[in-house]
Amino acid sequence: MKSRSLVSIDDLTTDEIIKILGLAAEFEKNPIQDILHGKVVATLFFEPSTRTRLSFESAVNKLGGKVIGFTDSSSSSVTKGETLNDTIRTVNNYADLIVMRHPIEGSARYASEISTVPVINAGDGANQHPTQTMLDLYSILKTQGSLDNLNICMVGDLKYGRTVHSLLMAMSRWKTSFNFVAPEELMMPDEYKLYLRNLGLDYYETADLNEVINMADIVYMTRVQRERFSDPIEYEKVKNAYVLHDHMLNETRPGMKILHPLPRVNEINTDVDSNSKAYYFEQALNGVYTRQAIICTLLGLN
Amino acid sequence: MKSINDPKQLLVSAIESGTVIDHIPASTLFKVIKILGLDKISNQITFGTNLDSKTDGKKAIIKIAGKFFEDDDINRIALVAPNAKLNIIHDYKVIEKRVVSVPDTITAIAKCMNPKCITNFENVTTRFRVVSKKPVALKCHYCEKITDQERMEII
Numbered sequence: 001m002k003s004r005s006l007v008s009i010d011d012l013t014t015d016e017i018i019k020i021l022g023l024a025a026e027f028e029k030n031p032i033q034d035i036l037h038g039k040v041v042a043t044l045f046f047e048p049s050t051r052t053r054l055s056f057e058s059a060v061n062k063l064g065g066k067v068i069g070f071t072d073s074s075s076s077s078v079t080k081g082e083t084l085n086d087t088i089r090t091v092n093n094y095a096d097l098i099v100m101r102h103p104i105e106g107s108a109r110y111a112s113e114i115s116t117v118p119v120i121n122a123g124d125g126a127n128q129h130p131t132q133t134m135l136d137l138y139s140i141l142k143t144q145g146s147l148d149n150l151n152i153c154m155v156g157d158l159k160y161g162r163t164v165h166s167l168l169m170a171m172s173r174w175k176t177s178f179n180f181v182a183p184e185e186l187m188m189p190d191e192y193k194l195y196l197r198n199l200g201l202d203y204y205e206t207a208d209l210n211e212v213i214n215m216a217d218i219v220y221m222t223r224v225q226r227e228r229f230s231d232p233i234e235y236e237k238v239k240n241a242y243v244l245h246d247h248m249l250n251e252t253r254p255g256m257k258i259l260h261p262l263p264r265v266n267e268i269n270t271d272v273d274s275n276s277k278a279y280y281f282e283q284a285l286n287g288v289y290t291r292q293a294i295i296c297t298l299l300g301l302n
Numbered sequence: 303m304k305s306i307n308d309p310k311q312l313l314v315s316a317i318e319s320g321t322v323i324d325h326i327p328a329s330t331l332f333k334v335i336k337i338l339g340l341d342k343i344s345n346q347i348t349f350g351t352n353l354d355s356k357t358d359g360k361k362a363i364i365k366i367a368g369k370f371f372e373d374d375d376i377n378r379i380a381l382v383a384p385n386a387k388l389n390i391i392h393d394y395k396v397i398e399k400r401v402v403s404v405p406d407t408i409t410a411i412a413k414c415m416n417p418k419c420i421t422n423f424e425n426v427t428t429r430f431r432v433v434s435k436k437p438v439a440l441k442c443h444y445c446e447k448i449t450d451q452e453r454m455e456i457i
Binding site for chain 1: 414418419420421423424425426442444445446447448
């Protein structure tokens with residue numbers, strides 16, 4: 001590893017990503033082990049994120065480690081005005097690894113520079129959430145058998161969506177073609193399109209999901225949130241255009257899988273859930289194996 | 303010698319040895335002084351500002367006696383005075399001319415424009431990677447957002 005902490009997906013080389021994904025597959029075969037016996041992992045959630053926290057805690061518990069921490073900043077000394085610097089230095093005395101979720105962007109990088117133990121960024125504001133990206137990559141690899149030559153269709157809020165940006169950056173390491181499906185107000189920002197162009201990777205933008213869904217190996221759905229629109233009428237117009245229904249999947253590729261970082265609201269109709277192409281709940285389970293692999297890699301245990 | 307009675311002549315005395323920094327935008331003179339720490343040294347310093355310049359509108363000039371800068375130090379002013387020119391003086395003669403260039407990384411000079419960045423909440427020294435030199439664009443080491451020339455603030 002270049003650094004002991006995992007703050008951004010860019011901290012990992014492609015070889016390191018492949019290695020961690022391989023290790024995650026080992027944990028999937030054998031998720032209950034005693035590798036973390038005697039280790040303490042601190043989960044510092046300065047803002048609540050139940051799904052991510054439970055996934056990390058499950059990963060640690062299944063490997064025999066212990067978890068300490070807090071679930072939101074109101075139950076920590078942050079409310080007394082303690083700085084992040086002081087919190088990290090204090091927790092360093094108690095834990096072998098820190099998992100941190102914080103609303104301020106760059107807080108995880110800063111914490112990793114102060115900390116004497118590895119820090120895993122479990123989301124720093126709108127910036128990075130690398131373990132989500134790793135579990136997305138694991139889900140893609142597992143369902144498609146390879147990360148090469150895939151067609152990935154990203155749908156919904158592509159402007160503000162942290163997960164789609166990180167996934168785009170990560171998948172651009174392989175020969176991927178992208179379709180971006182979003183309303184005009186929520187299109188993929190230029191900097192990411194420029195990034196793909198510079199790498200010579202193909203992308204196509206459309207507002208119509210039906211136009212591109214049949215080419216996709218992976219359909220990555222995200223929430224279109226009302227508060228992202230300056231004009232509420234605009235939201236009402238587009239909100240139903242980015243909802244996936246079961247009947248839309250009839251002509252899609254046999255091995256296509258639908259991913260979603262969850263929580264879902266209404267962008268995937270529940271009639272899709274029973275389709276074998278729906279993969280979002282398995283995707284969440286993959287998060288446990290991927291996090292087991294990341295924790296053990298950072299602690300040098302495997 | 304030009305006469306100091308010449309009304310077009312600047313009333314800034316020549317230095318025997320040291321550095322003259324010319325073509326500083328008048329609006330950023332005091333930022334240059336601060337970045338170079340000239341307000342904290344005991345060398346003899348003269349400066350002029352709001353001087354007419356054929357190329358820069360209003361410019362400023364600083365003469366620092368007995369002071370010579372390393373490239374790494376002087377390049378720190380490139381963000382606020384990209385066209386600055388240095389004259390290195392020995393024995394009243396210009397022995398070398400230098401220009402400034404934007405460095406690849408910027409530490410402790412600029413403020414991150416992202417109001418949600420950790421550097422704007424805690425006592426963290428700002429660090430940026432220069433992703434574009436003209437116009438200048440800085441990528442924050444912490445929040446990874448881009449601060450462009452228009453939104454750049456010098457600490």
